[in-house]
Structures are given as structure tokens and as C-alpha cells.
Amino acid sequence: MEPNGKAPIQVHQQTFPGTFESEPAEGDPERKGIPDAWITCGDDWCVLIENKVLIRATRDQLARHQATARRLGYNNITALVLTVGDPIGTLPEGARVVEWTTVYGWLQSKAKAHLWAKRVAEYLEVSEEEVKRLVDM
Numbered sequence: 862m863e864p865n866g867k868a869p870i871q872v873h874q875q876t877f878p879g880t881f882e883s884e885p886a887e888g889d890p891e892r893k894g895i896p897d898a899w900i901t902c903g904d905d906w907c908v909l910i911e912n913k914v915l916i917r918a919t920r921d922q923l924a925r926h927q928a929t930a931r932r933l934g935y936n937n938i939t940a941l942v943l944t945v946g947d948p949i950g951t952l953p954e955g956a957r958v959v960e961w962t963t964v965y966g967w968l969q970s971k972a973k974a975h976l977w978a979k980r981v982a983e984y985l986e987v988s989e990e991e992v993k994r995l996v997d998m
Contacts, residue, residue, distance in 0.1 A: 868903035
């Protein structure tokens with residue numbers, strides 16, 4: 862599943878893509894269908910990103926995100942879970958799991974040629990230390 866190449870790729874965080882008259886309020890059950898981030902291209906293709914560090918994503922959570930995307934008109938949907946440790950078990954169709962160590966390794970491989978990759982890798986290093994500090998409390 863590839864973006865169509867005609868529309869710009871857009872990134873959205875903790876919100877619905879596009880412009881809507883009203884988004885669900887904080888605490889509204891509909892809000893549970895909002896992934897951590899979306900990457901969209903046009904009105905048919907999207908990647909939903911769910912970031913899990915301290916807790917595990919559930920099949921139901923990913924299915925809700927996919928249902929939200931379908932309700933918004935997307936048909937080519939991939940759900941990507943960024944996680945640590947073991948995979949989360951059985952995934953809904955169209956979902957993939959990538960461990961943060963893989964993301965970090967990829968960023969490190971790009972860091973010499975791309976400043977953005979270096980900065981994201983450094984951010985992950987700081988974040989990892991913060992998570993370790995919180996877990997050890």
C-alpha cells in the first residue's frame with residue numbers, strides 16, 4: 862500500500878486529519894479512536910501510529926483506530942505500533958509492530974547524513990533515560 866504520489870504527505874498528532882466542524886472533547890468515548898499520529902496522503906491512504914512504551918496496545922484499540930480511519934473515508938490503512946519488548950499478540954489485519962530499538966537503529970544509520978535523524982535519535986536517548994528514571998521511582 863503506497864500513497865498515490867499526487868497529494869502531499871501530511872502528519873497529524875493527537876487529532877483527526879482534515880478539518881472537521883467538531884472533534885470529540887477530551888473524555889468523550891469517540892476520542893479513543895484517535896491514534897498518537899497519522900500520516901496521510903490524499904483522502905484514501907493513511908498510516909496510523911500508536912506509540913507504546915510503558916503499556917501495551919490492544920487489538921481493540923488498534924481496531925478502533927482503523928474504524929475511525931474508515932469512518933473518515935480512508936480505505937488504504939496501515940496501523941503501526943511502536944513498542945518495546947515483545948509484540949502485542951494477535952493484530953488486526955493491516956497492523957504492524959516495530960520495536961523502538963529498530964527505529965533507533967535506523968535513525969542512527971541516517972544520522973551522519975541527516976540532521977533530523979540525529980536529533981530524533983538524541984531525543985530518544987533522553988526520553989529513554991527519563992522513562993528509566995520514572996520506572997525506578
